[in-house]
Amino acid sequence: MAKILVIDDASGIRRTLKEILEYENHNVDIAKDGFEGLDMIDKNKYEIVLCDIKMPKMDGLEVLEKIKEKYSYLPVIMITGHGTVETAVEALKKGAYDFIEKPLDLNRLLVTLKHATEREELVKETKQLKRKINKTYEMVGDSAEIIKIKQMIDRVAQTDARVMITGENGTGKELVARWLHEKSDRADNPFIEVNCAAIPSELIESELFGHEKGAFTSAHKKRDGKFELANTGTIFLDEIGDMSLAAQAKVLRVLEENKISRVGSSKEIKVNVRVLAATNKNLKKEITENRFREDLYHRLSVILIHVPSLNDRKEDIPILADYFLQMSIAEYNMPKKSITKKAIEELQKINWTGNIREFRNVIERLVILGSDKITEKDVQNYAQPLSK
Secondary structure, three states: OOEEEEEOOOHHHHHHHHHHHHHOOOEEEEEOOHHHHHHHHHHOOOOEEEEEOOOOOOOHHHHHHHHHHHOOOOOEEEEEOOOOHHHHHHHHHOOOOEEEEOOOOHHHHHHHHHHHHHHHHHHHHHHHHHHHHOHHHOOOOOOHHHHHHHHHHHHHOOOOOOEEEEOOOOOOHHHHHHHHHHOOOOOOOOEEEEEHHHOOOOOHHHHHHEEOOOOOOOOOOOEEOHHHHOOOOEEEEEOHHHOOHHHHHHHHHHHHHOEEOOEOOOOOEEOOOEEEEEEOOOHHHHHHOOOOOHHHHHHHOOEEEEOOOHHHHHHHHHHHHHHHHHHHHHHHOOOOOEEOHHHHHHHHOOOOOOHHHHHHHHHHHHHHHOOOEEOHHHHHHHOOHHHO
């Protein structure tokens, strides 16, 4: 059954709800006000929250807002003895799962809890199914370097710590970022990627923070920026070393204040976003040459994860070859193929300057052009056609 938190300033209501829900085999905690409730939510994993609206210190609608800022997936059922249509509409607009008036109708309460619990189970199943289906983002390898990265992801993912991911192009920095998101409490919320190197410097601020209609010549309508789109989720700033100094200053402000302003507006918008960044550059060198802000570097690099090149983990080539072989066969709907030990040894001799990205392309080429049993001769003929 569900783990439930009841937040109500009336001790009789708290006690009654706890007794009723525990009789129905739920696991129930109670809090006497919003501050205590929010503290308990931060320290425990609840599946449902029951929250009174009229409470001293902090009313239930404010508690609801704060819960949704950090835990948007958590169903919150509002209860009140002063119910009005306007209050119900406001609660639902702020993200409440449902709204129940006092005196509580026990049958309706239990039915609502049943539906909320079923919804939670569906969310969990969907999340698990998504991970099974989305094999594109599987992290493959059992070298010491990859095991270390997997362990780091497991330790860091459940926090909101900012992570700087470094490594050469094609090593899989985005993959690390996606796994940090997938294993976090934000996994059901947006993962927004921004390739800082692909956006012209004059447009980066609009891309990140959005703009108002008429803010500049081509701003024909209002547009939400990536930080707004990533609210309650994760934003991944890829190739952040290519971001202009002006945009860096704006990002630094967001990290310090958790607020953004659209281009052409002075209005501040609060955002709750986890920031991950990646670069193939030596940022310490960029700092000494005044191309990257040192204060931003320290803000972003609470945790550092370095992704090794494929040349530095060639012991992973056999497992990578089999993984991409099976993926390519399925993708192109081709008959089953295998790869010989000699072919693997030939692949391990290659200087993989393009890293995993290049390696995957080569395996696809071998699946398409090679024989049913891919040999070292196939590797010699098709792996590096430009070198011949």
